[in-house]
Amino acid sequence: MRVLYKHYKEFLLPVGVILISFLVIFYVVFPQIQQYFSSQDLIKLEQQKLDSLRNNYNLLTSLDNATITSDLGILSPALPAQKDFAGIIDAIAYVSAKTGVSVGNFEFSLGNLSATNFGGTAYPSTQINVNVKGSTKDIAAFADEMVKTMPIAEVSMINISGNNGSLTIAFYYKPYPAQNISDTMQVVPLSPGQLATIKKVSGWNSVGPVGLPILSTAPATSSAESLGSPF
Numbered sequence: 182m183r184v185l186y187k188h189y190k191e192f193l194l195p196v197g198v199i200l201i202s203f204l205v206i207f208y209v210v211f212p213q214i215q216q217y218f219s220s221q222d223l224i225k226l227e228q229q230k231l232d233s234l235r236n237n238y239n240l241l242t243s244l245d246n247a248t249i250t251s252d253l254g255i256l257s258p259a260l261p262a263q264k265d266f267a268g269i270i271d272a273i274a275y276v277s278a279k280t281g282v283s284v285g286n287f288e289f290s291l292g293n294l295s296a297t298n299f300g301g302t303a304y305p306s307t308q309i310n311v312n313v314k315g316s317t318k319d320i321a322a323f324a325d326e327m328v329k330t331m332p333i334a335e336v337s338m339i340n341i342s343g344n345n346g347s348l349t350i351a352f353y354y355k356p357y358p359a360q361n362i363s364d365t366m367q368v369v370p371l372s373p374g375q376l377a378t379i380k381k382v383s384g385w386n387s388v389g390p391v392g393l394p395i396l397s398t399a400p401a402t403s404s405a406e407s408l409g410s411p412f
Contacts, residue, residue, distance in 0.1 A: 237368040275388040282323040285312035306351040330386035
């Protein structure tokens with residue numbers, strides 16, 4: 182060992198320095214480099230969040246509060262967040278008075294009273310069977326006006342026998358979805374199609390509290406036709 186030490190002692194210091202340098206590079210420099218790139222990724226992510234927040238802020242500040250309030254006032258009664266029994270009765274009464282059709286008995290199909298949220302694109306509805314009295318033309322007009330009156334309705338069946346008829350009507354609603362808003366979520370303005378829908382809905386019959394003329398009607402038994410929702 183002493184011979185080897187004397188023979189190689191002049192190389193020990195350089196070798197030691199090299200080993201220490203490798204250790205410093207492996208345990209100090211490499212982690213610092215990794216931390217640098219991680220910091221750059223984090224900075225990039227935070228910059229994206231900042232840009233998204235800035236764009237959202239610019240968009241929201243450019244919106245007109247009066248227009249937003251007006252649009253919400255139009256759409257809320259058209260597609261309520263819950264079963265709107267009062268709105269349904271008012272709509273039937275309004276259309277009855279407008280078309281001169283007398284409304285007799287009607288029956289609610291309540292569905293699931295405990296449901297608060299629904300997935301997918303299908304909207305839940307409250308179905309009603311309505312007995313009416315009037316001419317065939319007036320009953321057809323009743324059905325036509327029904328799908329142009331808030332809340333959104335779809336007449337799925339009409340049975341007519343003489344001056345008596347019955348209609349099956351579905352009134353739609355949809356609970357507000359859960360609001361899971363993140364920093365990266367982008368707020369987008371309404372599309373031209375959505376604005377056109379709001380304009381179309383604004384022309385529908387907007388119903389307030391009215392009286393409901395109730396007259397007895399005979400059960401309807403024959404011929405059926407279908408009218409769809411305006412959507």
